[in-house]
Amino acid sequence: MTDSKASPRDLRIGVYICHCGGNISDVVDCPKVVEAAAGFDDVVVSREHSFMCSDPAQEMIIEDIRKQGLNRVVIASCSPSLHELTFRRTVERGGLNPFLYEHANIREQVSWVHGSRPEEATAKAIRLVRAAVGKVRLLTAEERIGVEVLKRALVVGGGLAGLRAAKSLADQGIEVTLVEASPFLGGHTAQLEHLFPHADQARELMAPLLRGVADSSRIEVLTRAKVVGVEGYFGNFQVELEVQPRHIRGPLPADKLAQITEACPKSAPSEFDYGLRERKAIYMPYPGCVPEVPAVDMQSCSRCGKCEEILGADAVDFDEQARRVKVDAGCVLMATGFKPYEPYKGELGYGELEGVVTLAQFIRILGALPKDAGELEVGGRKIQSVALIHCVGSREIDGVHDPSPHRPLRTYCSRVCCSASLHAASEIRERFPGVNVFELYRDIRSYGFYEEVFERASRNRVVFLKYSDYEIPVVKAGNGEAALSVVVNDQLTGGKAVDVPVDLVVLASAMEPGDAGEIVGLMKLPIGSDGFLLEVHPKLRPVELAVEGVMVAGTAQAPMSTDETSAAACAAAAKAARILTRDEIPLDPFVARVDLSRCQGEGLCVAQCGYDGALQLEEIEQDGEKVKRASVNAVLCKGCGACVAVCPHRAIDIVGCTLDQLYRQVDGLCA
């Protein structure tokens, strides 16, 4: 620690340099930064710590604030997106206004990008700390803006995560609007059969949840709906939805449903069965689905009127139009799910060779077989041997997998496919003991308790063949012994080439980010490099997005199993409930502020403002005269700063990011 005398202005600044384990200090000479910071004007404390976010380090800062009388704090560590909030709370706990703290990012902007140039990195870290000190000198104590909370949640997505979150919120007494893009709830989980690890039947498991959501007086369900507009802010979102018509009013008696399905002359590939089978233009995907009202696919429907003849004119309306619905919500919960990757034509024989299907399709094939089926039959062919190939579309490597023209490389692990493949392999062996099953894998990643899924497959005498990251198996037409042949250089036998004759190849394909829709652009929701919605911090704020008031749950965030999805949904609901059970929430004060001593009422700033009511000229009395001066509505102002640049008198600024503060940052960077 280094002390120096306080300046005449009584600024007492504490500077804290984090090593971040070795993430920073392996590159940046932290003691040198500490020493340099100690010499900056008004810095009275300069310290370093292995982990500044740790409890002992935070207590150190708190103690310094109290004992050293610090009135400004600078922390140089990782990105503020991770710990700005943490350190604001630290500063606040020390008795200082939380906005008298400034952050310098010396990990993402220094050590992680200049690792090969430690001296220059250290010099840059010193510049960034000096800039932060320059800015913190001009920071002022601020109060958060309190806004009333609309006590309703908008849940986007009606799959497992959305249902679980909606039910959890409703059970806590919170009103929910649940929006689902497709005509039916349940998402991809409803398309599964026996879930690993315990082989529970997916739709039976979901039935109480679906019924609970459908019967809840607190949950408004809108299917065939999507978000088309969002206004407002944290606690007060005004969301516009477009709801496509169902064309059928229900519910319908089972016999009527059977009659119209039989009578409908038009069909289309079944989404529920991943195109393996056809469904009618008027359809319900499975018995017991929710809503229990069929939907009409107007792209397939010929308007022949046969369903109308059976149901009566009151139950059918082909001319029903899309409608717009407005929902006011205090927070938004994104549960838009994933989509199963469909391999491109020719990828491991998919789409070219008969008998090559994805795991998602194979689960539907198994589901369609009678429970007492003695033989495994696919497309009328008796299957005697099956190869399941892992990592199709996952963990792709540049130079091994071709990113074009089909799609960008998907470098992430889809996490669920290993356990799902092993589970499917065991199911085949247990239901059809005469079928040989081969698992072609890169690494078995049946993590945690899913190890038992692997052990079960091993006990079931599934044959394992390991291929290397750089030698993808080849699937080709069989030579007569079987319909297909899979060639793999098996790493378990020293890279020996093994030609496996099989009747069926099942591709354990990746989980891709689902189509979250326009809301991503409308709300500027952060997307990670893998295409999934990006949480603020995987450990510290795992279900929150950087846009305040927006939570994420389930596979919209990353590949997850059903139990992980349920847990994530409950966590997101708990986070949302914490907001929605309050009468008022505090917003950051980073909006425009007018300095009335400088404002001349010319209104140049007002002309630049793009938000109605956020900034206007108001008549006030000043020095005994009535004058017009700019006035900011702090709730409506978005804090963009368009007004700042045009004021010739420097009478308007953004709190926490004023021009003067930016000039001092520049001074610090250039000194």
Next chain:
Amino acid sequence: MSAASTPETRILLITTADSSYPGADTVGQMHLGYPTNSSVIRVPDPVMLPERFYLYCFKKGFDGIVVMSSGAECPYEGSYERLAKRLDRLTGVLKEQGIDFRRVKLCAICTVCAASFVREVNQMAQLLDEIGPVDRDAVVLEEEPAARAG
């Protein structure tokens, strides 16, 4: 890979809080390198910066400025258009003062535009390698009202 660092020149990267600043984080998380003579500042939106700010940066020591906006996807209504017009006016001012207008570059960087981020910094570094530092004595900076007390 990053372009050669040019310690005698300095690059300012003006980033937006919602878009290109997280983009800089993504670059860091991917451990991509870029020249050490570049520094990031974070603003809500570069539209808040008057022409004078850019001149101030040149006067104080920066030689190239990359304005990393959110582009057409900017969350603020009409902001990108206003920014583009301001930088257009700035170009005129730079020409008047004999400052190479290529020293200010407007681009759009999103939260995951890591490759674009690095490319923009490297391109500016390469330009500065060619044209060298700013003649700071030639930068004319108009006086402003005094700074408010902190």
